[in-house]
Amino acid sequence: MNSFNRHRICMVSDFFYPLIGGVENHIYQLSQCLIDRDHKVIVITHAYNDRVGVRYMTNGLKVYYLPFKPFYNNAILPTVFSTIPLIRSILLRERITIVHGHSSFSTLAHETMHHAKTLGIRTVFTDHSLFGFADLSSVLTNKVLQVSLADCHHIICVSHTCKENTMLRANLNSSKVSVIPNAVDASAFTPDTSLRPSSSVSDEIVIIVASRLVYRKGIDLLIGILPKILRKYPTVKFRIAGNGPKEIDIREVIEREGTEDRVALEGPVHHDQMRNFLNSGHVFLNTSLTEAFCMAIVEAAACG
Structure with a gap:
């Protein structure tokens, strides 16, 4: 690739490693593919506990963990002005030519795109979720999105x-929006029935759940059906991967029903271990309210 076609790209979102999820993995994998195509890529996100400053990942992917703490649902407090000095400095120092924001929920993505536009840098935005139009949260988010994307150069949707x-x-306008479906590395997610409980030995059925344990992922629905399924089907067990504020509600249900031996809360499962985790069950369950193209469902399907 000649230097004329080489870009210096800034990926930005409140959601990135060490947080585990579809958006985080999407940003990392996309960055690696762009680096392989000889582009320069950096990532901007907020601090995660003591992870503040600059870190380097595979292939020299440079990650800026800015000293802003998450305010709600892992997103920073929207202020616009407080982020200007740091973000402007990074964009100019790295000579960024394209800013790529991810997720409608990400305050940092919207603010960085705004600052990029004031510097004459081109902006791209990828939307990963579906939203309603009636509840207060959706109305506010949609208004922010309308302002943020009014002069965005291009928008990518995953379905x-x-x-x-x-x-x-x-x-x-539809001419500003493209559809690029999420991709799964099929060589990394292959069936392995030896990891599942053998049907010839027992009638045990394992239901797998892999999700951030928050309201928009439909965890309230999961909490509602858990006791009903466990009472009706004594051979069913659940393995739940992920963490979040709804974890305590799931634990309350488990203790109330006395099903500690049938519901396992696995905590965050790293992506390199997800294939074995998915293959350890028979059924994959997703209850999300806002999913536009669930990576976990596709990975589960690839695992059979």
């Missing part, structure tokens, strides 16, 4: 349904 949803929410 055709997501495109329709984003266009309605942000009042966008």
